[in-house]
Amino acid sequence: xxxxxxxxxxxxxxxxxxxVIAVKDIRIYCLKPPVLLMGxxxxxxxxxxxxxxxxxxxxxxxxxxxxIATFFAASNIAPVGxxxxxLARTFERYLTAPITISWVVFGKTVAGFLFGTVISVIPxxxxxxxxxxxVSSLLVLIVATxxxxxxxxxxxxxxxxxxxxxxxxxxxxxxxxxxxxxxMSGVFVPLATMPGWARGLASVSPLTYMNDLLRSSLGLSRxxxxxxxxxxxxxxxxxxxxxxxxxxxxxxxxM
Amino acid sequence: xxxxxxxxAIAVEGLTKRYGxxxxxxxxxxxxxxxxxxxxxxxxxxxKTTTVxxxxxxxxxxxxxxSVFGHDVVKDSFGAKELMGIVPDVSNAYVEYTxxxxxxxxxxxxxxxxxxxxxRTVELLKRFDLYEKRKVKVKTYSMGMxxxxxxxxxxxxxxxxxxxxxxxxxxxxxxxxxxxxxxRELNRGGTTVFLTTHNLTEANAxxxxxxxxxxxxxxxxxxxxxxxxxxxxxxxxxxxxDRQPPEPVERLRSISAVAxxxxxxxxxxxxxxxxxxxVKAVARMAEEEGLNISFIDTPGPSLEDVFVQLTGISDxxxxxxxx
Numbered sequence: 001x002x003x004x005x006x007x008x009x010x011x012x013x014x015x016x017x018x019x020v021i022a023v024k025d026i027r028i029y030c031l032k033p034p035v036l037l038m039g040x041x042x043x044x045x046x047x048x049x050x051x052x053x054x055x056x057x058x059x060x061x062x063x064x065x066x067x068i069a070t071f072f073a074a075s076n077i078a079p080v081g082x083x084x085x086x087l088a089r090t091f092e093r094y095l096t097a098p099i100t101i102s103w104v105v106f107g108k109t110v111a112g113f114l115f116g117t118v119i120s121v122i123p124x125x126x127x128x129x130x131x132x133x134x135v136s137s138l139l140v141l142i143v144a145t146x147x148x149x150x151x152x153x154x155x156x157x158x159x160x161x162x163x164x165x166x167x168x169x170x171x172x173x174x175x176x177x178x179x180x181x182x183x184m185s186g187v188f189v190p191l192a193t194m195p196g197w198a199r200g201l202a203s204v205s206p207l208t209y210m211n212d213l214l215r216s217s218l219g220l221s222r223x224x225x226x227x228x229x230x231x232x233x234x235x236x237x238x239x240x241x242x243x244x245x246x247x248x249x250x251x252x253x254x255m
Numbered sequence: 256x257x258x259x260x261x262x263x264a265i266a267v268e269g270l271t272k273r274y275g276x277x278x279x280x281x282x283x284x285x286x287x288x289x290x291x292x293x294x295x296x297x298x299x300x301x302x303k304t305t306t307v308x309x310x311x312x313x314x315x316x317x318x319x320x321x322s323v324f325g326h327d328v329v330k331d332s333f334g335a336k337e338l339m340g341i342v343p344d345v346s347n348a349y350v351e352y353t354x355x356x357x358x359x360x361x362x363x364x365x366x367x368x369x370x371x372x373x374x375r376t377v378e379l380l381k382r383f384d385l386y387e388k389r390k391v392k393v394k395t396y397s398m399g400m401x402x403x404x405x406x407x408x409x410x411x412x413x414x415x416x417x418x419x420x421x422x423x424x425x426x427x428x429x430x431x432x433x434x435x436x437x438x439r440e441l442n443r444g445g446t447t448v449f450l451t452t453h454n455l456t457e458a459n460a461x462x463x464x465x466x467x468x469x470x471x472x473x474x475x476x477x478x479x480x481x482x483x484x485x486x487x488x489x490x491x492x493x494x495x496x497d498r499q500p501p502e503p504v505e506r507l508r509s510i511s512a513v514a515x516x517x518x519x520x521x522x523x524x525x526x527x528x529x530x531x532x533x534v535k536a537v538a539r540m541a542e543e544e545g546l547n548i549s550f551i552d553t554p555g556p557s558l559e560d561v562f563v564q565l566t567g568i569s570d571x572x573x574x575x576x577x578x
């Protein structure tokens with residue numbers, strides 16, 4: 001068992017190396033223009049565009065802002081980083097290093113997760129400290145934020161499998177998916193006020209469940225039971241990660 | 256050559272790589288004993304890089320198997336990779352990082368303790384004259400500095416086997432000589448070196464044995480001197496005159512024993528199987544034309560000659576040999 005892929009010692013070694021990749025990715029890619037633009041600036045201005053002049057308390061919009069920030073930030077690191085790595089052929093460094101591809105994918109996902117979590121905390125603190133959002137369930141708030149960041153990071157990892165060395169190509173496809181997902185998720189329009197067909201569409205978006213959980217944790221109305229939102233977010237996370245891993249394995253075999 | 260199992264650094268058996276209909280590497284066999292500098296030569300597209308990619312775990316073989324120090328590169332690629340240092344054909348350091356951060360990152364990827372990585376980082380940066388610029392981002396480095404950094408990164412884990420793909424490409428003469436000396440020094444310390452190169456002078460100067468691959472097939476594996484001996488029919492006469500004779504190439508080609516004439520600077524290289532006959536004929540020609548012979552030599556076949564003969568490439572398409 002000592003040297004096998006299943007040995008705890010080997011798993012620990014690979015886990016640590018995956019974290020090294022995650023830290024490196026955050027240090028290198030979080031300041032890249034596509035990450036700054038689409039991961040931080042765009043969601044902030046999108047929120048402003050929808051909420052400035054809108055009637056009702058700003059605290060109603062805080063869960064949506066946190067969800068959008070997490071959604072865009074966490075899903076941005078891997079799709080921006082991977083094409084750069086292919087272009088500079090730094091991805092080959094992972095392939096020749098003593099770490100298996102599944103742990104490399106894990107490291108890339110952790111980078112998005114950490115970045116998304118950190119970015120989500122900013123609007124959350126602004127909402128709580130500045131605008132007086134009340135936390136009704138700290139546990140749900142923490143779990144929703146972490147699970148949401150993980151889920152969207154896995155989604156980003158899935159898009160990072162697109163075999164191109166041009167970040168623009170991945171971002172185009174990613175935004176083609178992300179923007180409709182954003183608008184159908186009940187972030188800007190409460191789910192309760194949506195027509196039935198729109199609520200049906202919203203139910204296939206992971207962002208819907210993160211937003212609903214955040215609303216619940218900040219003492220606002222929710223549409224789904226907490227356990228159901230958590231379960232569905234978990235299923236989305238597993239599906240995104242599973243498919244991403246499978247696609248990375250396939251591309252690895254073709255090399 | 257058969258090497259005892261425990262003495263093998265690399266063992267390759269029937270290694271094959273196909274991309275659809277294209278067979279890039281076709282059923283090759285060879286062994287590299289521990290402590291050897293092994294040269295891997297071939298023209299562009301011959302299958303060199305594909306072979307290296309399979310040996311280093313980047314690419315999976317279609318058939319056959321290979322092992323590095325007894326670790327199967329597919330079934331136990333983790334174990335094999337822990338023993339390798341790799342200098343790829345491109346300088347793929349992280350340009351957004353400093354040289355310092357690149358080496359620290361590489362050390363961490365090999366699980367080397369932090370203090371040890373720091374000590375080795377300092378040592379390697381000093382050795383490659385990069386220490387003064389250790390805090391400068393690699394994007395500002397020259398091509399030569401990047402190459403040196405990538406070589407330093409390959410040495411951070413003090414690997415038992417070093418795969419080097421064109422390590423001296425793009426470097427100035429002094430650095431090339433330094434790196435060749437470094438390779439010899441590492442080898443004296445017990446490191447096995449697998450050197451892929453176009454530079455036949457480099458292979459001749461460094462390698463204990465060389466393998467020549469062409470169209471995916473291994474066509475020779477032997478010491479440079481044995482290969483040269485096997486190609487003794489490729490002999491030549493090199494001659495230079497004090498002034499150019501009229502239509503010199505045609506005139507020299509008309510000598511019956513000359514198979515081919517190559518002009519190299521002010522010299523003419525006459526390929527022949529009978530150097531003695533050619534020397535006499537050249538002397539007669541010089542006499543008739545009123546020329547003085549300023550230089551004449553009968554060198555044996557070079558590794559480049561062997562390479563050309565075995566791969567069948569024409570002189571015009573020689574792959575930078577003898578650089």
